[in-house]
Amino acid sequence: MPDKVLMKGNEAIGEAAIHAGCQCFFGYPITPQTEVAAYMSRRMPKIGRVFLQAESEIAAINMVYGAAGSGVRAMTSSSSPGISLKQEGISYIAGAELPCVIVNIVRGGPGLGGIQPAQSDYFQATKGGGHGDYRLVVLAPSSVQEMVDLVQDAFDIADKYRNPVMVMGDGMLGQMMEPVEFKERKPAQLPSKDEWKADGLKGRKEHHVINSLYLKPEELENQNLKMQKKYAKIKNNEVRYEMYNCEKDVDFVLVAYGTISRICKNAIKLLAEEGINVGLIRPITLWPFPEKAFEEVIDKTKYGFMSVELSCGQMVEDVKLASNGRKPVYFYGRTGGMVPSPNEIADAVKRNIGGAK
Amino acid sequence: MENRIRIFTGHFGSGKTEIAINYALKLNNEGKKVCIADLDIVNPYFCTRDEEKFLNDKGIRVIATPKDLANAELGVIPLETLSVFNDKSYDVVIDVGGDDKGAIALGQFNRYFREENYDMYFVINTLRPETHDVDSIIEYLYEIEAASRLKVNYLVSNTNLSYETTVSQILNGDKIAKEVSKRTGIPIKFTAVREDIASEIKDHEFKIMPIHIFMMPPWRKFEE
Incomplete structure (x- = not known):
């Protein structure tokens, strides 16, 4: 393939995720991000990875929850109303401290709104969306090339902090075409997932359990304090502008x-x-x-x-x-x-x- | 002699819309009575219908999803499309959505295409990752023929990297298109080149069609 190619933002998201080692993509169509799923449906089976069109956005995010829990890189994408549907799953993923990437190609809202570009999911992305004291790292590219770079970074940031990362672009960014390059990237130094991933016993005596339910309030408070420390670290390390x-x-x-x-x-x-x-x-x-x-x-x-x-x-x-x-x-x-x-x-x-x- | 109806198909993002609009303008310049039909049911943004006013002002009739329905989530093909087959006073350009999915929109008009000859163009951009080599291009070509139930008559070599296109990329794209032509027996009708660099290509094997770019995000329109 040539070094530089012409890609639609949505296709570039898919290819960037593939470059980042995304093993599983779960999606559901919605304008203006459907080309992400369409691209993945064509590419992922060819390279022996998983593309699955879920029965709903809710199912897709919970499939991400499962795949991420087993330690593989997983992604879902949608547009505004679909991202609203995913919020419960996102909160659970954040609570269980699982790394994954969620792409939102934003359209006009509220409600079904419209299919033209918008940025009106800013509150949802940056101030919660789902329930509980959690944070998403939210990356906002402004060109298709930056989309390619940030989607790959998103997987690294997610793994580094065991936290879901959202890549958010408006509909125009998803739909427009620009030249892009998939540059050679130095592999990031990332913590091993062996300590927590639920991928079978593998000779261990204790099962790894993926969970966001705490029956003892002390433990839940401790979990929250631990997560707050993590967010403070992210605030220190990951600011970009x-x-x-x-x-x-x-x-x-x-x-x-x-x-x-x-x-x-x-x-x-x-x-x-x-x-x-x-x-x-x-x-x-x-x-x-x-x-x-x-x-x-x-x-x-x-x-x-x-x-x-x-x-x-x-x-x-x-x-x-x-x-x-x-x-x-x-x-x-x-x-x-x-x-x-x-x-x-x-x-x-x-x-x-x-x-x- | 060209047929009255020209259909532009190709891989998603190959540049069909730009070429269709430019082709309609070319026919218009030749003094023909022109109609362009936007059958793109795949793309929500950057469509021929966005240029409706400009084209109307030139005297070109535009058949496209009515404005009120243009943002409905499912592509809509207007009933008016039938008039391009019935009113033979028009020279017609049909802009079809990308890939086999977009080409399905043509299938419903099959009985008209059986009654009247058409020119179907297949647009190739070898700098699109999924059509960067001969095999993948031919795969798309056959998929589109199957979905549309029509035969491609001509290839259009449209290798470009948008605003970063160079002459050597165009020439390299032509080489690949030529190989596709050899393997399929379908001739190359022309090489499409952005108008500002068209004069840089001299003594070319294929006809050069300079094209003006219409589908641009707002900041690039401003920079133009």
């Missing part, structure tokens, strides 16, 4: 993730032509949120920050927490599958910095 045009003093800083960040870059170029200097913080990890990126620009930005989203301000509270009242925080977004043009974003910037003057 991109800073764009933030080297010098700026009038304003946009905060945007995923494909909308690319439109923000267009808007920044438009604004520069008018002498308005605007930077961009692009969170790559949505959880842990890149608070330290804000430290780098908090004193440099004259009028503060603006969260730009394909949702109704779901990221605003994280931007506010990160800027901690030191600079104003504004919001601009479109929803329902409507995607703003660079001009619309530039106008929103001008409105807000005009107001701040």
Whole structure:
């Protein structure tokens, strides 16, 4: 195969998972992520791995629970309504501390919503979704190449911390085509799964048990405290972000993730032509949120920050927490599958910095 | 002599839609009365129907899923599609969804294709991972013929890496397409090349069709 190929985001997710050693894919079709499952259905049997179209999203996530419990790399993918259905399973997987990858190619909501691109699952992904004190690491690529890289990273992060990792992209990222490369990757140093995986006795006397049920409150509290320590470690180690045009003093800083960040870059170029200097913080990890990126620009930005989203301000509270009242925080977004043009974003910037003057 | 009805098929993501739109524009430029039918029931985004206004303004009739239903989760083929077979005053371009799954949409029109000759094109991009060699391309070609119950008459060599395409990639793609042509006996009708690099290919064995790119995410449209 040529070094560089042209792939749709959804296909690239599948191929990246295969490169990462994903042994089992369980899915269920839903627009705009169906091509992930379609790609896996064609590729996985050819290389002797498991593709299974489950009878529902709920079944698919519980199949991931089982496969991950046996120690293999497993993945499922869906889009917003389907991810809602998976939440119980995700909570169980987090509770049982199993590594797996969940892909959400987000469409408009709430409810059945629509099939056009959106980012309105931010709360669901970063603040719970399922029940209990758990966290997902949430990775948000903005190009098909970054999707390829982050899906592979997601498997490593999941194994490193024994925690589910979500890769979240809007529908456009799933549907668009870009050149991609599957670069040679150094194998990550990861903890062995021998201590916990439920793959038969293998000469041991005690069974490994995969479980998230604790009959003694002391034990459940201990489990929660242990998990909180793990999340603190993730917050320390795994934060990722991109800073764009933030080297010098700026009038304003946009905060945007995923494909909308690319439109923000267009808007920044438009604004520069008018002498308005605007930077961009692009969170790559949505959880842990890149608070330290804000430290780098908090004193440099004259009028503060603006969260730009394909949702109704779901990221605003994280931007506010990160800027901690030191600079104003504004919001601009479109929803329902409507995607703003660079001009619309530039106008929103001008409105807000005009107001701040 | 070309047949009145041209059908563009190929592997998912091979570039059928771009070529179909460009082909419709070419026929339009030749002064023909043109209709383009979007039968893509596979793709939810980046479809011919997205360019409906532009094409209408050029005087090209667009038959596509009605706007109200374009975002329904199942592809819808409008009843109006039948008119491309009945109204013979039109030169017709049919944009079909990718793979055998997309080609199924053609099957229902089989009785019309038996009554009138057609040109069916099979679009090849050798920089798509699943059609990077001769065997895999031929596998897709036969699957599409079986699903559509139609025969491919021409190959279109459309090797590209979107905005990163180089001339050497195009020439290499042509080599593979030529081998497909040799093995199947289906001639190559033209090589499609992005319009901004088309002049870089000289004295080419196949006809060059410069194409303008329409299917772009918003930030690339802005950069154009």
